[in-house]
Amino acid sequence: MKNIFLALVHYPVLRDGSVITSSLTNLDIHDISRVSSTYGLGGYFIVHPDEKMRTIANKLAGHWVSGEGKVQNPDRSKALEILHIVRSLEDVVEHIEKISGMKPLIIGTSARKRDKTITIKALKNKKNLPALILFGTAGGIDDKLLDSLDYCLEPIDTGSGYNHLSVRSAVSIFIDRLFMSD
């Protein structure tokens, strides 16, 4: 799935209904890099507007890519080669355009059903186009950003009445569903 790219968004995201910039979570770096490598994605982007947070993310990832962590855990090092830590969504799109020669479809995710919903199967059918899927940290991506995107993926709905997955679980499930769909 080389034409699928992921971005983890730290701004603008929601907390208690307000737009915030969320902090970095260490396991978001590793878990999502490992999913992206396992499913052969085109790239995984951590997007954070704060330079200090990007520096921390680079240090944490660097420990495994070129530091002593590489000796201790070479599998983790390999997974992190797929990771790019960038300032903005514009940077992500520019990077994908350079690789793919065209602008990607940009697709949001949300725990709530949105307009412009696309099913996993319909997205899979667009396989000739690069697709960038955005995942939000904290309480999810702000509505204004979601409204500005090409599509929004159908939410994971199990019918249990409880629907509060971690972003690490949501990424894993969406990417596996994309991989498994015909």
Added chain:
Amino acid sequence: MKNIFLALVHYPVLRDGSVITSSLTNLDIHDISRVSSTYGLGGYFIVHPDEKMRTIANKLAGHWVSGEGKVQNPDRSKALEILHIVRSLEDVVEHIEKISGMKPLIIGTSARKRDKTITIKALKNKKNLPALILFGTAGGIDDKLLDSLDYCLEPIDTGSGYNHLSVRSAVSIFIDRLFMSD
């Protein structure tokens, strides 16, 4: 999926080919409780032989269930109601027997293909029986324990040549596949 139970095993698990007891990871408590609640499972058990680790796990979970975290994040509190922190697999089985009135099938997971493999679909077809699925921390569950179980779930194989998912991702994907299978 009330008849599906999960257990996260910290002993006996592998690291560099040796059997070890792994440490607790905070996000294993939250992420897997949230998956278990979202998919309506019967229960999620963190199994650790070390009393101090169980005390820490209980404190971390308790912050969200009855501490100030409950006020701050009631959704997380609800997810953790599904969690039990216990000493051994025997304790898990005893608990399930009390609820279900019968012994569960015990099913291992591994990144490597094993004997006695069961597919997701075949497991789903046994839906009248309670099933306990074991997930290993660190480098996965030790072979001797795997060999002693009823079945082992077919590994997640994407054909990418890289197959090193975090246990949080593996749990999310297996449970979603169970939910999605006919």
